[in-house]
Structures are given as C-alpha cells and as structure tokens.
Amino acid sequence: MSKELKGTLEEFHDAFVSYKNNVDIITEKYINICQKRIKYLNKNSNSIQLYDSIELLYEKLELNTWKLIQMLNRHCKSVSEPDICYMEDPYISDASFASQFLQNEDLKKVYTVREWLQDICSPYSIPSLKKDSSFILSTTNQKLNKEQSKLSLEPDKKDKEFDEKLSKVIYELIRRGKLEEAIEYCEQCGQPWKGASLRGTLLWADPNYDKEEIxxxxxxxxNRDLWKSLCFKLANEEKYCSHERAIYSVMSGTVKNALAVCKTWEDYLWVYCNSYLENELSKGFKASARYVVDDNDEADLYLINDNLIPESTESIFDSLLKNENEKIRKSASEPFHYIQKMIILNKYKEMIIHFKNQLEESKTIIGTPVNTDLLRFFVHFILLLKNSGMSYPEKESEYIITTYINYLIKYKKRTLIAGYASHLTNENQIKSYVSLLKTIDEPSHIKKEYIKLAQLHGLDTSSICTVTVNSALSDIEDSFPTEIDSTIYKNMSNPVTNSDIAKIHTLEWLTFEVSLVKEFFLQSNRLYRYFLGIGKIAAAQELFNFILNINTVQCKLDDNKEDQDIFMSESIVYCGLIDAYNSYKTWKNIMDHKPNDNLINSLKTLKENEWKSQVIEKTKEADQLLNTAILLLVNLIKPNEIENQEEGSDVMEGVEYTDQSDLFKRQMIQNIYIPQIFLWLHTIYFETKDIIPEMITILI
Incomplete structure (x- = not known):
C-alpha cells in the first residue's frame, strides 16, 4: 500500500462505524473512497511505477466489487416471487410475461449482474459525426435525399471501413446497455434500417391490456423469437465484420460469435450472462405455450444452436476458467474476479474460508506478502454480512479480522482497533486490544484515551488492562533468581534503566478504573518483589515514587480503610526496606565526607563538630530504620504461613496468596536483605564507635 493512500484505512473505518446498519449507504461510502483513490492514482499516472499500476488495477476491481455488492443488495430487497396466475394469461404481452418471469431469484440475480457489467464498463467516447470525421459516407449516400435516407429500410453500398467502425460503435453502446442510443446513432449516421433492425430485440408490450384505462x-x-433466429444466422455469416456478427450474436442470445470482440473478463462474462438470460426467457415463453409451432419446417426457422450457451450460472464461470484465451483464464483467477464470482454464486462462505487458508499459508511461507487492501476488503465484507444478519463462517472470519487488526497495529493506526475488535468474541477482543496496548509507550493521559475508545465500543476494559499488565510483566517471573549470588549485591548500586521505567509505567493501565485498584497493588507488589529479588533497589525506589504520584488510585484507597490495610500490608514492608537502604546510603555518604585534615585548627574543629553532629543524627536515623526494616521483613512471612499455605487459607493478613511462587519470592527477599541489613548495622556501629561510644556495647 502506498504511503499516500494509507489514510483510506481511517476512511473505511469511519464509514463502517457511522453507517454499519445501512448496507446501501455504507457501500456507497466505500465506492466513493475507491473512486477517490483511483482519482489520486490517475492524477499521478505520469510518474506511476509498476507497483502503483497494479494498485490502480486493484482499486478499480475493488470499486467494481463494491458496486456489485450494492446492486445485489438492492436486488435482494426488490425480488419477489413470480405471479404464476398472471403469467398463465395467454393475452398478456411478452414484456409483461418477461417482467414476471424474471422475478425468479436466480434469473433476477443474473439480470442484476448484467446491469452491473454494463454499469462498470469503461466510458466510451462516441466518434464525431461531422463530415471531417473518419466516418465518410460514400458518394452515393451523400447524394441521397435526407428524407429518402430516413425512410429506407435497405442498406446501400457503403464504405467497408465506415461500416466496420459504425458496427463497433453500435456494439460498444449495446455492451453498455445503451440500446436506444445505438438506435439513435444509426439514424444520425444515415442508416435507419440498422436502428430498425436493433428494435427487433424489444419485447412486445401492450399497455392497453396490461394497465387499466390506458x-x-x-x-x-x-415475433421476437423468429427475429432472434434470423440474428443467429446473420451472426454466422462470415461476410460481415466481427463487430456486426457480435451484435447479431448478442441479439440472438448466443455466445460464439460475440467472443471474438471481447477483450476483458468482464466482456466475456457479460456475453455469457446475456446469453443465459435470453435463452432462459425463450424457454419460459415456450413452456407457457405462447408460441406453438406444429409445422416442422416452420420450427426450423426458430432453431438456434450454439454449444457455448450456458446452462447455469455455475457453467458460466466454468467456461471462463477453461477459456481458450490464456489472458481470460488468468484474469478469471484474479482475487477480485474470484470474489465477484463467489458473491454472484452465493458462495461467500466458501470464499471466506478459502481466503483464511491463504492468510495462514502466507504466514508459514517466509517472504510471502499479504495484500492488505484485499485483507481490508474481506474484513468490511464480513462485517457487512454480520450486520445484515446473514450467516458467515465465524471462526474463519475472526481469524481474518484479527489478522487485519495486527496490520493496523503495524501501520500504527491505533485509534481504529477498538471498532474492529468489538466484532470479535470476548476472548479475541481482549487478545487484540492487549496487542495494541503493549505497543503504546505514551504518557498516562494518552493511554487513558485508548481505554475510553475501548469503552466506547463496548470492550471489556478491566480484563484488557489486567491481561496487558500481566503480559508485559510476564518475563519477570523467569528473571527472578532461584538462589542468592554476588550479582544481586552488585545490582544494589546500579541506576534505574529504561527497561525498569517501562515496566513501572505499565502499571498505568490499572489506574483508569476503580475496579482495578486491587489489581494495581497486587501487580505493584509483584514488581517490588522482582526489583528487590534481583537487587535493583533504585528501581524499587522509582516504583515507590511512581505509586505516590498516582493520585487517583491513592484517593480511591483513602475512601476505604479496610482495602488500604489489605493492599498496602506487603508494600509497606518494601517501602520500609527502601527507606532503610536510603538512610544507610545517606549515613555512608556523610561518613565518607569527613572534614579535611589540612584545614586550620579553628576551622577544622568547627567542621568536625558539625560533621559529628550529622553522623550522630544520621546514625540514629539509620539504626532505627534498619531495625524497623528487619522487623518488617521478619513479618513478611508469618511463622504459620507455610502451614496455612498448605491448608489453602489466606496467609499474610489482608493479602491473598494462593501462589507458592509468591511465597518463595518473599522468602528469597528475606534471605537476601535480613543478613545484608545486619551487615549494614554492623558497619554503622563499628564505624561510629569512636563518635558514639555506646555503639561498642551493641557490637559486644
């Protein structure tokens, strides 16, 4: 997908979200988007590259497909059962009979497809009729009286080149469903007999009988059937040019002589659909006994024999796949032609399953690209089926939508995800939105907007946020040490890393809903254990500061003292440990900055006295906090906790521990820090024994 056109992802999303309950409007919106894309590519056609030219082709094919869906949807609304009693009336006109006969659902669909093929046909510019145009009438024709020319039913000799070009124009107009324009064009060119011949295809209609008081x-x-048989014979006359034979072939409802002028898959399909409709209508007329022929010689006049006439819509597409023209065979296998075929045949379930299998294959074969425009089309087609109440293969559709969401995440179209995820099952909604949230490394207020979007589309945001945090922190379980080594103690002096900060800010996803407060503190304690377990006290300090700054959560806790006791009991232990460590560092920093001996005596004495006062103050503070930390750590696991754990009851008061792994981690933290704190205390007592004599007593 070109960079300039990625904005259409938003356009398709917005159109669907705004008009998802109205198929006609939403398909019209999709059509407009495709037309806009085609206009852009055509505008830049001078510098267009091979990739862009292929994209332009795909855009046109997608546009045609949405037009097909729109027209078939309108057809479904208008279709009704044929009035059999009315059709049995032998006096109604052929046109009235045909209008009822074509109410058959299958025939109505093919009729709609033929109209669609006429509608999507490329614009055709009718050549100028001026004398200086390439269409030059013969000298004889130029001398004819204008009135005589209009009344003449027999063609005069005319220039062969003119005849061929005229036939081409007539065919192109008929191909586009513009029969009246073709007739008018014949008259303008001074050949009204051709126009009169074309009128032979019009069904007999008698408004005086069909409608009252007309x-x-x-x-x-x-005598349309007789006229069609004559057209069939003319189509086989080799003396006529290919386009004139094609005109007669189409008028007779045959295929063979029309294919010679067909250039595209759509041209071929139009010829086959036209033939199928004409022959089904003829069968209907014959079955109704409207045309009874007893004379065998006369019956031969109506004979039309073309083995290419399709027997069903299935056979039409089989003929295209087996066509002698390699270009048409290849075109029949193009993705959007395949889609159009399956929609026409009402096999969209099989089509969706087939595309899902293709997606799976593209993931298993390295280097196989996924056509994202095709993927987008399938997603919006599936959602149309779903919102229209039509059945569709749900499992395969979920896979396709999920794959599309992954591509939107890849293209950083993050605001679009919620709208599509809302159409998945709850499990896949959570998985898809979690995949999105894990890619977002933005400030808290931006994260909150994504949660609001999810809520707007009815997603289970509580579960999504919980799973997001669990998933983001899943690696910390494997990183937690199983035994104490020197690395842990080395880490105690290490600074906070970007990875540490990212883990901490992951907890922000749990701060947007009151229902997640408990989960927030459970996960923060989990992160505390991880940081302290690997010796990253600075990271634990960063986590502590982060929690203090989450005012919304703090306020919610203050409203419920009982919850505060429950969730804060373990974190208080870790906060006490962090405070104790910081007090030890402060004490050590003061001890390391003893006044310089080079100072003059009076100044030295003053500085030493100030320093000793600070040492005494910080020693007492560190002594108190370190001893408090020991008591807190000892109570991190109560004496009867292991027994209670085995019995399945709650362990540490107010905190639910049902995971043996949590118990092990708390034991590990005890084993790391209680001995370390005693070592810090011993260092303090020993280093300050000269300044604070009573420390000797403690050491002894």
Missing part, C-alpha cells in the same frame, strides 16, 4: 400504442416485436 389508451396507448403497442410496441415491440411480437
């Missing part, structure tokens, strides 16, 4: 002239061809 006094009008009947029109159309009462």
């Amino acid at each position: 006094n009008d002239v009947a029109s159309g061809n009462r």
Whole structure:
C-alpha cells in the first residue's frame, strides 16, 4: 500500500462505524473512497511505477466489487416471487410475461449482474459525426435525399471501413446497455434500417391490456423469437465484420460469435450472462405455450444452436476458467474476479474460508506478502454480512479480522482497533486490544484515551488492562533468581534503566478504573518483589515514587480503610526496606565526607563538630530504620504461613496468596536483605564507635 493512500484505512473505518446498519449507504461510502483513490492514482499516472499500476488495477476491481455488492443488495430487497396466475394469461404481452418471469431469484440475480457489467464498463467516447470525421459516407449516400435516407429500410453500398467502425460503435453502446442510443446513432449516421433492425430485440408490450384505462400504442416485436433466429444466422455469416456478427450474436442470445470482440473478463462474462438470460426467457415463453409451432419446417426457422450457451450460472464461470484465451483464464483467477464470482454464486462462505487458508499459508511461507487492501476488503465484507444478519463462517472470519487488526497495529493506526475488535468474541477482543496496548509507550493521559475508545465500543476494559499488565510483566517471573549470588549485591548500586521505567509505567493501565485498584497493588507488589529479588533497589525506589504520584488510585484507597490495610500490608514492608537502604546510603555518604585534615585548627574543629553532629543524627536515623526494616521483613512471612499455605487459607493478613511462587519470592527477599541489613548495622556501629561510644556495647 502506498504511503499516500494509507489514510483510506481511517476512511473505511469511519464509514463502517457511522453507517454499519445501512448496507446501501455504507457501500456507497466505500465506492466513493475507491473512486477517490483511483482519482489520486490517475492524477499521478505520469510518474506511476509498476507497483502503483497494479494498485490502480486493484482499486478499480475493488470499486467494481463494491458496486456489485450494492446492486445485489438492492436486488435482494426488490425480488419477489413470480405471479404464476398472471403469467398463465395467454393475452398478456411478452414484456409483461418477461417482467414476471424474471422475478425468479436466480434469473433476477443474473439480470442484476448484467446491469452491473454494463454499469462498470469503461466510458466510451462516441466518434464525431461531422463530415471531417473518419466516418465518410460514400458518394452515393451523400447524394441521397435526407428524407429518402430516413425512410429506407435497405442498406446501400457503403464504405467497408465506415461500416466496420459504425458496427463497433453500435456494439460498444449495446455492451453498455445503451440500446436506444445505438438506435439513435444509426439514424444520425444515415442508416435507419440498422436502428430498425436493433428494435427487433424489444419485447412486445401492450399497455392497453396490461394497465387499466390506458389508451396507448403497442410496441415491440411480437415475433421476437423468429427475429432472434434470423440474428443467429446473420451472426454466422462470415461476410460481415466481427463487430456486426457480435451484435447479431448478442441479439440472438448466443455466445460464439460475440467472443471474438471481447477483450476483458468482464466482456466475456457479460456475453455469457446475456446469453443465459435470453435463452432462459425463450424457454419460459415456450413452456407457457405462447408460441406453438406444429409445422416442422416452420420450427426450423426458430432453431438456434450454439454449444457455448450456458446452462447455469455455475457453467458460466466454468467456461471462463477453461477459456481458450490464456489472458481470460488468468484474469478469471484474479482475487477480485474470484470474489465477484463467489458473491454472484452465493458462495461467500466458501470464499471466506478459502481466503483464511491463504492468510495462514502466507504466514508459514517466509517472504510471502499479504495484500492488505484485499485483507481490508474481506474484513468490511464480513462485517457487512454480520450486520445484515446473514450467516458467515465465524471462526474463519475472526481469524481474518484479527489478522487485519495486527496490520493496523503495524501501520500504527491505533485509534481504529477498538471498532474492529468489538466484532470479535470476548476472548479475541481482549487478545487484540492487549496487542495494541503493549505497543503504546505514551504518557498516562494518552493511554487513558485508548481505554475510553475501548469503552466506547463496548470492550471489556478491566480484563484488557489486567491481561496487558500481566503480559508485559510476564518475563519477570523467569528473571527472578532461584538462589542468592554476588550479582544481586552488585545490582544494589546500579541506576534505574529504561527497561525498569517501562515496566513501572505499565502499571498505568490499572489506574483508569476503580475496579482495578486491587489489581494495581497486587501487580505493584509483584514488581517490588522482582526489583528487590534481583537487587535493583533504585528501581524499587522509582516504583515507590511512581505509586505516590498516582493520585487517583491513592484517593480511591483513602475512601476505604479496610482495602488500604489489605493492599498496602506487603508494600509497606518494601517501602520500609527502601527507606532503610536510603538512610544507610545517606549515613555512608556523610561518613565518607569527613572534614579535611589540612584545614586550620579553628576551622577544622568547627567542621568536625558539625560533621559529628550529622553522623550522630544520621546514625540514629539509620539504626532505627534498619531495625524497623528487619522487623518488617521478619513479618513478611508469618511463622504459620507455610502451614496455612498448605491448608489453602489466606496467609499474610489482608493479602491473598494462593501462589507458592509468591511465597518463595518473599522468602528469597528475606534471605537476601535480613543478613545484608545486619551487615549494614554492623558497619554503622563499628564505624561510629569512636563518635558514639555506646555503639561498642551493641557490637559486644
């Protein structure tokens, strides 16, 4: 997908979210988006590269597909059962019979497909009729009286080149469903007999019978079947040019002689659909006994024999896949032509399953790209089916939508995810949105906006936030030490890393809902254990500061003293340990900055007295905090906790521990820090024994 066109991802998303309950409007929006994309690519066609030209082709094919879906949707709304009693009336006109006969669902669909193929046909510019144009009438024709020319039913000799070009124009107009324009064009070119011939395809209609109190002239061809058989014979006349034979072939409802002028898959499909409709209508007329022929010789006049006439819509597409023209065979296998085929055949379930399998194959084969535009189309088609109440393969559809969400995450179209995730099962909603949240490393207020988006689309944000944090912190379980080594003590002096900060700020996902307060403190304690278990006291300090700054959570806790006791009991231990460590560092820093001996005596005495006062103050503070930390750590696991753990009851008061791993980690923290604190205390007592004599007593 080109960089300039990635914005259309938002356009498709916005169109679907805004109009998802109205298929007609939403398909119109999709059509407009595709037209906009095509206009952009055409505008830059001078510098277009191979990739862009392929993209332009895909855009046109997608546009045509949305038009097909829109027209078939309208067809579904208008289709009704044929009025059999009305059709059995032998006096109704052919046009009235045909209008009822074509109400058959399958025939109505093919009729709609033919209209669609006429609608999407590329614009055709009718050549100028001026004398200086390439269409030059013969000298004989130029001398004919204008009135005589209009009344003439027999063609005069004319220039062969003119005849071929005229036939081409007529065919191109008929191909686009513009029969009246083709007839008018014949008259403008001075060949009204051709126009009169084309009128032979019009069904006989008698408004005086079909409608009450109407006094009008009947029109159309009462001998249309006979006229069609004559067209069939003319189509096989080799003396006519290819386009003229194609005109007669189409009018007779045959295929063979029309294919010679077909260039595209759509052209071929139009010829086959036209043939199928014409022959089904002829069968309907014959079955109704409207045309009874007893004379075998006369019956031969109506004979039309073309083994390419399709027997069903299935056979139409089989013919395209087996076509002699390699280009058409290849085109029939193009993704969007395949999609159009399956939609027409009402096999969209099989189509969705097939595409899902292709996606799986592209993931297993390294280097196989996924067509993201095709993926986007399938997602929006599936959602149309879902919102229309139509059945679809849910498991495969979930896979396709999930894959699309992953690509949106890759393209950083983050605000679009919630809208699509809302159409997944609850489990996949959570997985998809968690995948998104794990990629977001933004300030808290931006994170909150993504949670609001999820809530707007009805996602389970509590579960999503919980799973996000659990997933982001999953690696800390494997990193926790199983035994005490020197690395832990070396880490105590290490600074906070970006990775540490990222882990801490992951907890922000748990600060946007009151229901997640408990989970917030459970996860923060989990992170405390990790940092302290690997010796990262500075990171634990950063976590402590982070929690203090989460005012919203703090306020919520203050409202419930009981919850505060429950959730804070373990974290208080870790906070006490951090305070004790900081007091020891402060004490050590003062001890390391003893006044310089080079100072003059009076100044030295003053500085030493100030220093000793600070040492005494910080020693008492450190002594108190370190001893408090020991008491807290001792109570981190109560004497009867292991027994209670085995019995399945709650352990440390107010905190639920049902995981043996948590117990092990708290034991490890005790084993790391209680001996270390005693060592720090011993250092303090020993280093200050000369300044504070009573420390000798403690040492002894």
